[in-house]
Amino acid sequence: MYGSLSIRHDDYTGYTALTPYIRNTSAVSSEAGTLEKVATKQVEFSEESQALFGDKVAALSQLWTLARECGQPDWDGAGASPIDINAVMNSHIVICALPANIPMPELAPDPDGEVSFDWMPSRHRIFSVSIGAGPLLAYAWLDGNDKGHGVAQFDGTTIPERIIEGIRRILRYGNITVRPSFHCR
Amino acid sequence: MATLPSGLPFIVDDEENIARFLYHRSLYSTLGPKTSAFLPHKQDRETSVFRHGSEPQEQLWAIGSDVAGERYLYGAAIVKTRDVREARLIVHADEPPPRHAVITGWPWDENDQKLQKAKQKEIAELLVSKSALLVR
Numbered sequence: 671m672y673g674s675l676s677i678r679h680d681d682y683t684g685y686t687a688l689t690p691y692i693r694n695t696s697a698v699s700s701e702a703g704t705l706e707k708v709a710t711k712q713v714e715f716s717e718e719s720q721a722l723f724g725d726k727v728a729a730l731s732q733l734w735t736l737a738r739e740c741g742q743p744d745w746d747g748a749g750a751s752p753i754d755i756n757a758v759m760n761s762h763i764v765i766c767a768l769p770a771n772i773p774m775p776e777l778a779p780d781p782d783g784e785v786s787f788d789w790m791p792s793r794h795r796i797f798s799v800s801i802g803a804g805p806l807l808a809y810a811w812l813d814g815n816d817k818g819h820g821v822a823q824f825d826g827t828t829i830p831e832r833i834i835e836g837i838r839r840i841l842r843y844g845n846i847t848v849r850p851s852f853h854c855r
Numbered sequence: 856m857a858t859l860p861s862g863l864p865f866i867v868d869d870e871e872n873i874a875r876f877l878y879h880r881s882l883y884s885t886l887g888p889k890t891s892a893f894l895p896h897k898q899d900r901e902t903s904v905f906r907h908g909s910e911p912q913e914q915l916w917a918i919g920s921d922v923a924g925e926r927y928l929y930g931a932a933i934v935k936t937r938d939v940r941e942a943r944l945i946v947h948a949d950e951p952p953p954r955h956a957v958i959t960g961w962p963w964d965e966n967d968q969k970l971q972k973a974k975q976k977e978i979a980e981l982l983v984s985k986s987a988l989l990v991r
Contacts, residue, residue, distance in 0.1 A: 736881055746878045747926050748903050749896050778881045778891035782972070786891045790884065796980045798890045806969045810890075810976035812984055819973035 729765045729774040733758060733785065740779040751783035756803035760824070761785040764801055767829050772837055775799075789837050797840040799833060811836050861953035863906055867946045869937035873904040873956055874989075876919040877929045887988045888932035893979040895961045902958040906948070907933065916991055918954060930990040938985035942978050 737758040744750060761777070764787070768774070775787035784802040799809040807830070810819035822830035857865040867873070875892055877883055882892040895902045905922075907915050919928040936946045945960040962974040 732881075740879065747876075747923050748878075749898055751897070776881075776884055776889065778889045779879060780891045781894050781896045784972075786889065786976075788884075788889050788891075790886055790889070790983075793887050793986075794984050796890065796983060798976050798980060800972055800976065802969075808969045808972035808976060810973055810980055812977070812980040817977055817980065819970075819977040821969045821973055 725774045726765060726768075729777065730762060732777050733761050733765065736777055736779055736785065745779065746781060748781070750779070750781040753779055753785065754783040754803045757784050757801055760803065760805075761787070761801045763826060764824065764829065767827060769829070769834060772834065773841065789840055791841055795840050797837050807833065809833055809836065811840060813840060859948055859950045859953075861950055863948070863954060865948055867906060867936050867948055867956055869935070869940065871936045872907045872933050873936055873939070873946065873958075874907040874915055874919075874931040874933050875902065875904050876922060876931050878923060878926045880929050883930060883932070883988055883990075888983055888986050890976055890979040890983055892932050893958075893982045893986075894975055895958070899957075900959065900961055900963055902961075903949075904946075904956050904958060906954045906956050907931075912989065915989070918952075919991075922952065928991055930988060932982075932986045933989055934982055934986040939982065942981045944978065 737753050737755070739745065740750070740753045741755075743752050745752065765774070773789070775789050778786040778788060780786050780800055782802075784800040787799045787801060789797045794812065794814055796812045797809070798811070799807050801807060805824050805826070807822050807824050808819070809822065811817065820832060822832050824830060859865055875888070877888065877892055882889055893902055905915070905918055915931060916928065919931060939946050939958055943960065944958050946956055946958055949955050949957045961978070962971055964971040
């Protein structure tokens with residue numbers, strides 16, 4: 671019975687269609703019970719996806735606001751370069767490529783026209799990556815007394831493992847919610 | 856001791872606070888200033904700051920607003936000169952304008968600008984960890 675239901679993880683129509691099965695269910699048979707379980711999982715998945723999608727949309731919105739507000743030379747009053755449009759495009763791709771279990775970073779304009787992605791659970795635990803016009807990403811971390819820096823290449827699809835591991839290490843004691851993957855376009 | 860037109864000593868003392876004005880709201884968060892706030896400008900390879908002593912904050916905001924022109928001044932990152940020097944950077948007076956100083960000595964390598972940026976970010980993170988945020 672429930673096999674005839676079309677469940678698509680990237681389609682909110684499924685969420686809408688299934689909601690009545692959970693919220694107003696009066697099913698009593700075992701089949702209805704199974705259907706209820708499947709529908710419940712689907713709704714939970716959709717709600718989590720919506721939450722994640724919202725995070726990425728918010729980050730992308732912040733990015734484009736930054737591009738607009740810092741797109742002119744001297745946006746900081748001290749001679750900063752305008753945010754490079756190619757840096758913005760790369761940043762957009764990086765946001766979309768971030769794994770689902772990594773929280774969205776805070777974004778900031780660098781004075782050389784790059785975009786800084788900052789994960790900062792405290793002032794003593796920081797991981798920061800600068801996204802520029804090219805494929806090379808400059809990053810640095812501070813973890814109490816431990817600190818370091820590096821450069822990694824982004825292939826346009828997958829964030830370099832060194833960077834992902836670095837972010838996870840900084841956030842290890844933070845509150846990370848693992849969420850299902852959701853692809854933005 | 857030699858003094859500047861502002862009346863301040865020519866040498867910036869280790870115990871002096873210096874202020875980096877924040878002209879964009881993305882340069883700080885609830886936790887404090889971000890790394891980008893301290894990074895140097897590539898034209899002069901330095902970070903522009905103002906010496907901030909025990910005078911009222913209103914005076915600091917007045918200086919920042921003068922420098923800002925039409926830009927909105929959101930706040931300032933405050934860091935002690937000693938902490939900047941411990942990060943192996945240099946702080947020296949650079950008037951005019953009054954109370955102006957600069958942070959220099961940032962790693963610079965024209966042959967590997969990405970590595971240079973990574974090194975600068977590491978130092979900027981140290982400054983973030985030692986700084987305080989004043990919001991206007």
